[in-house]
Amino acid sequence: MPADLHLFAVPGIPEVTQGADIAQLIVDALTRAGVAIETGDVFVVAQKIVSKAEGAVVQLRDISPSALAMEWAAAWRRDAAVVEVVLSESRRIVRMDRGIIISETRHGFICANAGVDASNVPKGFVTVLPRDPDASALQLQTGLVGRLNRRVATIVSDTFGRPWREGVVNVALGVGGLAPLLDCRGMTDRFGRTLETTIINVADELASAAELVMGKRAETPVAIVRGAAEWLGSGRGSDLLRSPAMDMFR
Amino acid sequence: MPADLHLFAVPGIPEVTQGADIAQLIVDALTRAGVAIETGDVFVVAQKIVSKAEGAVVQLRDISPSALAMEWAAAWRRDAAVVEVVLSESRRIVRMDRGIIISETRHGFICANAGVDASNVPKGFVTVLPRDPDASALQLQTGLVGRLNRRVATIVSDTFGRPWREGVVNVALGVGGLAPLLDCRGMTDRFGRTLETTIINVADELASAAELVMGKRAETPVAIVRGAAEWLGSGRGSDLLRSPAMDMFR
Numbered sequence: 001m002p003a004d005l006h007l008f009a010v011p012g013i014p015e016v017t018q019g020a021d022i023a024q025l026i027v028d029a030l031t032r033a034g035v036a037i038e039t040g041d042v043f044v045v046a047q048k049i050v051s052k053a054e055g056a057v058v059q060l061r062d063i064s065p066s067a068l069a070m071e072w073a074a075a076w077r078r079d080a081a082v083v084e085v086v087l088s089e090s091r092r093i094v095r096m097d098r099g100i101i102i103s104e105t106r107h108g109f110i111c112a113n114a115g116v117d118a119s120n121v122p123k124g125f126v127t128v129l130p131r132d133p134d135a136s137a138l139q140l141q142t143g144l145v146g147r148l149n150r151r152v153a154t155i156v157s158d159t160f161g162r163p164w165r166e167g168v169v170n171v172a173l174g175v176g177g178l179a180p181l182l183d184c185r186g187m188t189d190r191f192g193r194t195l196e197t198t199i200i201n202v203a204d205e206l207a208s209a210a211e212l213v214m215g216k217r218a219e220t221p222v223a224i225v226r227g228a229a230e231w232l233g234s235g236r237g238s239d240l241l242r243s244p245a246m247d248m249f250r
Numbered sequence: 251m252p253a254d255l256h257l258f259a260v261p262g263i264p265e266v267t268q269g270a271d272i273a274q275l276i277v278d279a280l281t282r283a284g285v286a287i288e289t290g291d292v293f294v295v296a297q298k299i300v301s302k303a304e305g306a307v308v309q310l311r312d313i314s315p316s317a318l319a320m321e322w323a324a325a326w327r328r329d330a331a332v333v334e335v336v337l338s339e340s341r342r343i344v345r346m347d348r349g350i351i352i353s354e355t356r357h358g359f360i361c362a363n364a365g366v367d368a369s370n371v372p373k374g375f376v377t378v379l380p381r382d383p384d385a386s387a388l389q390l391q392t393g394l395v396g397r398l399n400r401r402v403a404t405i406v407s408d409t410f411g412r413p414w415r416e417g418v419v420n421v422a423l424g425v426g427g428l429a430p431l432l433d434c435r436g437m438t439d440r441f442g443r444t445l446e447t448t449i450i451n452v453a454d455e456l457a458s459a460a461e462l463v464m465g466k467r468a469e470t471p472v473a474i475v476r477g478a479a480e481w482l483g484s485g486r487g488s489d490l491l492r493s494p495a496m497d498m499f500r
Binding site: 001002003004005006007008009015095097098100102110118119120121122123159162163164165166167168169170171180181182189190191193195198199200201202204205206208209211212213214215219220228239240241242247248249 | 251252253254255256257258259265345347348350352360368369370371372373409412413414415416417418419420421431432439440441443445448449450451452454455456458459461462463464465469470478489490491492497498499
């Protein structure tokens with residue numbers, strides 16, 4: 001475990017539009033702020049700006065809602081076009097009740113509204129999740145390493161709700177240059193007992209930590225966790241999805 | 251959101267035994283380490299040492315396993331006495347399959363093995379969760395504020411698994427002096443759109459952040475999140491449990 005970690009937001013990231021080079025926007029913002037980057041910095045980037053840069057944005061007037069979407073929207077006072085986008089981003093509906101849709105996305109994420117979100121985008125548009133968050137994270141990491149000449153890692157994150165607990169927490173959708181799981185099996189405790197089953201989801205914990213200094217209103221969609229060098233490595237955010245065969249809550 | 255946060259473990263917490271005054275152990279460790287405490291420090295304390303201090307420890311030779319516990323233990327090569335403790339700490343079994351028991355504790359936490367854990371305790375013993383983690387956290391917070399003369403908060407934490415995602419993350423069982431949920435409803439985004447449904451579970455994110463500097467082997471069961479003054483306030487860890495009426499995953 002690192003001795004200490006430091007969390008701070010990257011100030012001055014401008015509004016991100018389709019085709020934007022997020023690595024360059026981050027480097028420019030760091031330069032303006034006079035922030036020097038260190039080996040082991042983990043950049044946690046809100047999914048929202050990645051989706052915007054990649055054009056993972058849907059204009060609602062282009063959507064023709066299905067009968068299911070229209071009926072659901074009428075019953076629960078939702079926007080039928082948004083409901084239709086949610087359904088089309090889903091490969092499986094996990095729960096659909098009381099106006100809430102929990103579904104499994106094409107990537108395998110299980111979350112509310114398939115990650116479709118209307119916040120921080122102009123009226124009449126919604127964002128969907130990046131097509132391949134690991135590819136997005138890796139491309140961003142490569143871009144940052146090339147420009148900053150430091151070993152750094154990236155996490156593309158989003159806030160998800162969870163069963164049984166209130167409120168959302170930030171989780172890792174995709175990672176670049178990071179070993180997302182810390183396997184403690186085989187370590188021994190202070191009584192010499194072998195730890196049997198503990199695998200820590202470091203990527204989700206880094207994402208949650210970073211969220212504490214990121215604003216929900218999108219002023220600061222990028223934060224840095226400094227001091228995380230020991231988790232640099234390789235791995236994928238998709239490794240964080242439990243396989244259906246092992247999941248007791250499908 | 252705070253501009254930045256700093257995370258570090260409190261070094262040199264000794265082995266905790268029944269009746270120990272954890273606030274005093276922390277203050278002594280901080281004094282030895284020469285760490286000055288600041289207003290807004292949040293102390294995240296592993297459930298394990300709270301349970302030990304409170305005597306929430308069970309000696310397995312005192313347990314008479316039920317028929318169910320014996321049968322389950324035989325089928326899945328578990329310790330029947332441990333299984334019996336898990337069952338007796340549960341008020342409802344949520345899943346019981348493939349050797350894994352997910353249950354709802356008397357407090358309302360839904361987690362593996364009802365929080366019963368054999369790690370970092372002598373052979374022949376297990377810890378159970380503190381009887382009232384909010385009371386534990388509040389008592390600890392009161393003890394720390396009294397001795398340190400600073401406004402600080404506390405979280406009693408444990409690592410929980412989650413449906414659909416691999417690995418465990420640290421969550422808040424009880425809090426003292428902390429407002430655990432940040433309600434963003436009614437805030438507006440940069441497009442003037444009102445954020446509708448976002449409530450952030452700050453307490454769980456603080457617990458996850460702190461876990462990154464805590465060791466699973468119990469060398470460092472206490473960590474400090476520095477810079478968190480804006481979340482000081484009042485609230486309860488039990489506020490983080492979704493009410494059965496609102497839960498779609500009972």
